[in-house]
Amino acid sequence: MLNMTYEYKLEPTSSQSQTFDHWLEVCRKVWNYALRERKDWYNSRSCGINACSLKSEYIIPADSPRPNFAVQCKSLTTARQSNSELKTVHSQVLQQVLKQLEKAFTSMWESGFGFPRFKKKGRMRSFLFPTPNKTVVIGNRINLPSIGLVKFRDSRPIPDGFVVKQIRIVKRASGYFAMLALALDVSIPTTMPHGYALGIDLGLEKFLATSDNELVARPKFFVDAQRKLKSLQKVVSRKRIGSKNWQKAQKKVARYHQHISDSRKDFHFKTAHHLCNQAGMIFAEDLNVKAMAKGMLCKHTLDGGFGQFLSILEYVCFKKDVFFLKVDKNGTSQTCPQCQTHTGKKPLSLRIHQCPECGYEADRDVAAAQVVVQRGLAAVGHTVKMLSEGKATRLPVMKESPSL
Template structure:
């Protein structure tokens, strides 16, 4: 089963825009109420059996079961009888909000994520079940048919591939407008790409965005750092405005649009770089970095600006789409190993940008040497004969 997600710009009317905003507000209330219900149940089970907290205590009967997704869906159905506002959004939309909360708790239990937080804003809602004719074209325009909303005009920037069916639609609100993320499904099995052709190892860094084992260095554009000056000016103007005024709302919208512009520029750079790497080789190896640790150090702003996690996910997707083999290898000690003789060269300072082996005399750029070690480890991990690098200049 092959799944794809295509994103299209929506062109709603004023009435449809108000409906989207109202549904998002209702989804936020349902999410926060369900989270409060779960949080109260957890807090009521925290105190000792023979004492209570001096400050406050949650008194919930001991026979009350733990709130789960199924129980909260039943509670939501009963609440619709007394709260007419809950009848406005589609039933599946509100159920997906509760499923999103359940997924947040599962991520906390199984993957070590933090406790779910209350939401000030809801930015999207999902229609999980759609018919085969959700996307239509008539009167020279493209439309998407959303349950209980109707036909919404859409800019079909690229056609939907043949053989794919629309299974799910997520409506996302951003500073530049509303977008529809269509989940497409096709009943085919696509084999994973196999190791073949010319291999390329990449080393990610801050001085250069990445270095390849072929000796190519790609500079980091630093999108957020370059756009920080405009953000400071807008935020300084916002500080002088009265909170809640018309001018204050306009400046907040400008700040949000500038953040979106920075994000889109970074993502566009990641996609173009991924395609460029796929043009260079048929097998790509990258470091399996600990991104959480990298983004909490002294260079956290520049690390987050580079967006290594997003780039590796995009690179994996592009490699799969173009039939290029991709895998990640152990990143430990890549800059302390000679790619020619495998000797341990010791720890290098960040200011030392040249790799020079005292054993064999191999000399090259530090990041290029690390990328060559990544390439060798990738070949070794799949049982392939590792490449040997000759004399460098």
């Protein structure tokens, strides 16, 4: 089964925008009510009968079932019969809110995520149609259950044979978007190692260095935008909270944040395509991005978006039939790619790799990328030599990357 998601910008009418906003607000209330119900049940059983709090205690009957997805769905069905506000929203959309809450608790128990939080007004950003209508796209309009036809920008056609399984409506600073989850019942063979091998090393000095001695500069999307963001946020601070002018100023800040995010994502896609156009195999370090984001240079690490780039690179490799593999990251900058000697730790200020054994000299990040490609080739059963003609027995000279 092949699954992928297409994103389209919606152009709803004013009444349809009001309907979207109303649905999001009802979904937020359902989320908060269900979360409050779960927290009360857990708090009523958080201490023994001989250790109750002297101040207050939650008292819920002992035979009350634990509020899970099935129990709360039954309660939602009963509540819809008496609550007119709940009737205005598609029943499956509200059920998906409860399912999302159940998934949040499962992630907390099994994956170490934090406790789910209540959502204040405006924080619910999306809702999901799990079973869309049979005919989803009619011309340049999307047929949404209980809402009808909504105009959208048909930026690219849906491929033949794909079926729309789900539709998620997402609210962003620039408007509403529709995420169409497409599926095709085919078996896609796994990409096998082939062609020229390329290793990459991600960093803050240079965004990316390849084993071919190509260096890609790191655009500082957020850092360069801080001055304008500070100016926009000053305007917000001078407005009365909740007023119309305050909302307009807040929207300008949100639009600029989205501009920064879109610019970063565009750079990641262009860089990924640039790499895939020159290799049949790409190897990268298996980075612990979550730990990197907690270091002293966390702002610059998050500005680089290494986790997003690796996900995009893996997707582009799949699309272009390029083999992609992550290798062990430990010791890549402490190993000589020429003689495999462990050179020890280097301070971050030292940007040149100089091997004391064989005398090999190269850029520090390029040497690490060459170690990465050697580990990748060893992992797939190839020799540690490069597979391209003319590059099998020598390491090329360092050069600057052309602008992407």
